[in-house]
Amino acid sequence: MSWPSTLPAATPRKPEKPSILVVDDEIGPRESVAFALGGEFKVAMADRGRTALEMVRGVEYDAVVLDIRMPEMDGILTLGELRRIDPLVSVIMLTGYGTLQTAQQAMVGGANQYLRKPPDVSELLEAVRKQVAATKERRAQASAARQAESLNETLRREIRENEPRIWQAKASVELVHDLSNPLAIVVGYAALVEEQARRLAAKIPDEALRLAEHAALVGRAAEYCNHLAENWRGVARDARSYVPVDLLDVVNEVLAVGLVGNKPVEVRGEPGGMVLGSRYELMRVIQNLLKNAIESGASAVTVDFVGTGKEVSVTVRDNGPGMSPQQLNQALRGGFTTKRDGTGLGLSICRHVIASHGGRLNIGSSMEGGTSVTVALPAVLLL
Numbered sequence: 001m002s003w004p005s006t007l008p009a010a011t012p013r014k015p016e017k018p019s020i021l022v023v024d025d026e027i028g029p030r031e032s033v034a035f036a037l038g039g040e041f042k043v044a045m046a047d048r049g050r051t052a053l054e055m056v057r058g059v060e061y062d063a064v065v066l067d068i069r070m071p072e073m074d075g076i077l078t079l080g081e082l083r084r085i086d087p088l089v090s091v092i093m094l095t096g097y098g099t100l101q102t103a104q105q106a107m108v109g110g111a112n113q114y115l116r117k118p119p120d121v122s123e124l125l126e127a128v129r130k131q132v133a134a135t136k137e138r139r140a141q142a143s144a145a146r147q148a149e150s151l152n153e154t155l156r157r158e159i160r161e162n163e164p165r166i167w168q169a170k171a172s173v174e175l176v177h178d179l180s181n182p183l184a185i186v187v188g189y190a191a192l193v194e195e196q197a198r199r200l201a202a203k204i205p206d207e208a209l210r211l212a213e214h215a216a217l218v219g220r221a222a223e224y225c226n227h228l229a230e231n232w233r234g235v236a237r238d239a240r241s242y243v244p245v246d247l248l249d250v251v252n253e254v255l256a257v258g259l260v261g262n263k264p265v266e267v268r269g270e271p272g273g274m275v276l277g278s279r280y281e282l283m284r285v286i287q288n289l290l291k292n293a294i295e296s297g298a299s300a301v302t303v304d305f306v307g308t309g310k311e312v313s314v315t316v317r318d319n320g321p322g323m324s325p326q327q328l329n330q331a332l333r334g335g336f337t338t339k340r341d342g343t344g345l346g347l348s349i350c351r352h353v354i355a356s357h358g359g360r361l362n363i364g365s366s367m368e369g370g371t372s373v374t375v376a377l378p379a380v381l382l383l
Helices: 027-038 049-058 075-085 100-108 121-166 169-200 205-236 247-256 279-295 325-333 346-356
Strands: 019-023 042-046 063-067 090-095 113-116 243-246 266-268 274-277 301-307 311-318 360-366 370-378
Touching: 019 027, 019 049, 027 042, 027 063, 027 121, 042 049, 049 063, 049 075, 063 075, 063 121, 075 090, 075 100, 090 121, 113 121, 121 169, 121 205, 169 205, 243 247, 243 279, 247 266, 247 279, 247 301, 247 311, 274 279, 274 370, 279 301, 279 311, 279 346, 279 370, 325 360, 346 360, 346 370
Parallel strands: 019 042, 019 063, 063 090, 090 113, 266 301
Antiparallel strands: 243 274, 301 311, 311 370, 360 370
């Protein structure tokens, strides 16, 4: 059997035409608009507002051309209901009067553009092309934002569900590897949303601002997850790499380098309480606890240092508003925050870092008496 030397080229698939819905109770103008658009677009027609709304519930159109003056349900009322069903589709209003008041009413109601009726064919085609492109861009923006939000929530859920085991040394390495791909996707979608928000800024500044804020929140969450992953890597290393550290020195060093701002913090205790651990990781824990106390709105923050021989403890107390029992329970589980830009992961990270050092972290709080957080670690005796 002989084979042909070349295979026939595949027939390229033609892109599907954008779908347009034309709504007008008068058959003549309705058919005229549909005919003008039919060569470039896939056109559907409705003779009244209620019929159009039913069609929009079943089909995702790229643009709607809507007459203002119709019986039973005029274009303004139809527009309001349409916006509840599909807030992203572009709507071009047709007005037979062309008055400024009518046009303003349509734009306030959520229309994207208006044309006088009957419209010039070239003007109509240009308007529909422009609004179809705007619809597609808004839908892409919304889809990217939803996917980024969903991925971020999935990542949070996986952290919560796996919390009891992921802080074991062997499991931490595996989890960092497993989270690397979804974390990279979150970062990628955040960048995509930011880029699309910039492109949309000139056309729809309010929506662009909201998208940019969403992207920034996703980016901050990804940064916290990177921080979390770095701590997991630290937990996985051989504990023999830990060195003797003076906890009181750690507290004073955090305050000396200004990592928690300029608000006064009273430190009470004597040096000499040594623990075995990572100085950098312990500094991050103390920094987080002090920042939480200061940013709670407290007017006074104290750090009490106690060495009992077998154990060394540091207690950070503030006189802030405190937490209810429900909030305290959420804080212990992780994912709770009262900060506008917070993610609630900081305290959970601290608790697990302390656990990796063989210690424990306890929280006490009330709505009247502020909050206290105690870090207790095994003492190490130097020969």
